[in-house]
Amino acid sequence: MTKETQVSITVIRRLPKYYRYLSELLQKGINRISSQELSKLTGFTASQIRQDLNNFGGFGQQGYGYNVEELHKELGKILGLNKEYKAVVAGAGNLGNAIANYGGFKDAGFDIIGVFSRYYKDLPFDMEGLEVRDMSELEDFIKDNNVDIGIITTSKDNAQKVADIYIKSGIKGIWNFAPVDLVVPEDIVLENVRLSDSLYTLSYFLKGLGK
């Protein structure tokens, strides 16, 4: 087992934030940053940052800090962002449309190449080059195109059915937006997104302000 596989999920969940700030620093042409400066940006303590990065072999030098380009590149590799992924969306409603139409995912290496929905013929879908297809085509499409990631934006009641099609078709990662606990085999990577968790956290802090 490599050192990387033993890293806690809490640390893994902080990496995208480091990566995002490093991308911004690179865009501004900043080449070097100390853990203290990174701490001011990210809100994590400098020692936390050093500990997090030490999980992967360090990268920093005492008295110098971090080379932004190098750290950005290494974190990108650790997060698997140096690869290209093909994704499909199932459920072309409000959320499915928003996700399929957002160009930022493609820029980051996640190419949404198909959108599938029930009653697809009734749906207006205005994404250039991306027509909505019927669910009956999903399995073959995934196999024919070696799709890596299945996105679920159907209603809650149908999410497990969609997940089962993804699993049967050989998909390895599921990005699930439906508010349901999906049952998936161990070798499938499942990532749930809950915007309401973030909203409830906002509410907690608003309450602290006397709301």
Ligand SMILES: NC(=O)c1ccc[n+]([C@@H]2O[C@H](COP(=O)([O-])OP(=O)(O)OC[C@H]3O[C@@H](n4cnc5c(N)ncnc54)[C@H](O)[C@@H]3O)[C@@H](O)[C@H]2O)c1
């Ligand atoms: N994770 C979050 O933070 C978050 C935020 C908003 C909404 N949601 C959830 O995302 C999902 C979609 O929300 P929405 O507002 O886009 O809903 P919506 O009703 O606009 O869209 C759902 C779409 O899924 C399609 N669908 C339903 N069953 C299907 C099936 N078996 N196969 C294929 N397509 C099917 C419907 O025809 C519809 O087009 C819901 O489950 C909702 O609760 C999650």
